[in-house]
Amino acid sequence: MSTPHHRRLPASRLLNGAGLLTTLAAMLFAVLYLERTLGLEPCPLCIVDRLIILSMGALFLLALLHNPGRRGQRVYAGLNLALALAGIATAGRHIWLQHLPPERVPECGASLEFMLEHAPLPEVLDYILQGSGECAAIQWSFLGLSIPEQTLLLFAALAALALIQLLRTDD
Numbered sequence: 001m002s003t004p005h006h007r008r009l010p011a012s013r014l015l016n017g018a019g020l021l022t023t024l025a026a027m028l029f030a031v032l033y034l035e036r037t038l039g040l041e042p043c044p045l046c047i048v049d050r051l052i053i054l055s056m057g058a059l060f061l062l063a064l065l066h067n068p069g070r071r072g073q074r075v076y077a078g079l080n081l082a083l084a085l086a087g088i089a090t091a092g093r094h095i096w097l098q099h100l101p102p103e104r105v106p107e108c109g110a111s112l113e114f115m116l117e118h119a120p121l122p123e124v125l126d127y128i129l130q131g132s133g134e135c136a137a138i139q140w141s142f143l144g145l146s147i148p149e150q151t152l153l154l155f156a157a158l159a160a161l162a163l164i165q166l167l168r169t170d171d
Helices: 012-037 044-066 070-098 112-118 121-130 147-167
Strands: none
Touching (some): 012 044, 012 070, 012 147, 044 070, 044 121, 044 147, 070 147
16 A cells, blocks of 8 residues: 555655765864864864764765665664764753853863873763863854754754654655
8 A cells, every 4th residue: 555645755765865965064064164164173072973973974875875675774774863862962961061150160171182192992981971161162153052052953853864764664
């Protein structure tokens, strides 16, 4: 029995392409505009967000090129959903740090580069996920939303896209 036209979802390949384009646009915005045009340096939590976005983009690209059947699409979508949820958690932590009273903001520590060179990886990861004073600074906003708040919305949209792919029954 075919699904009525008004209820049909776009093809998996189209949704994977949309996810790939969204992640590419987000990374281009971050690097070309925020970094190169405005001169903003990403804090450790921003770097984690970028790694998650890049990982999601890679999965969308693999799913687009591979174009597996329903089961394979669900695997890609499940992985992307897990990454999007990790991104939501990271952005949420970042937003929480930005809304702390100034006296409760953690102090800035060693640079990420220094930590990666001189500390064990678990310690570096703990440092990154706890955030530091540099993560609490609001460097730029658009329509009243800080960069982490915008990133949270991006991860929510990508999670929705992955969820559509995961739960769809047609194809």
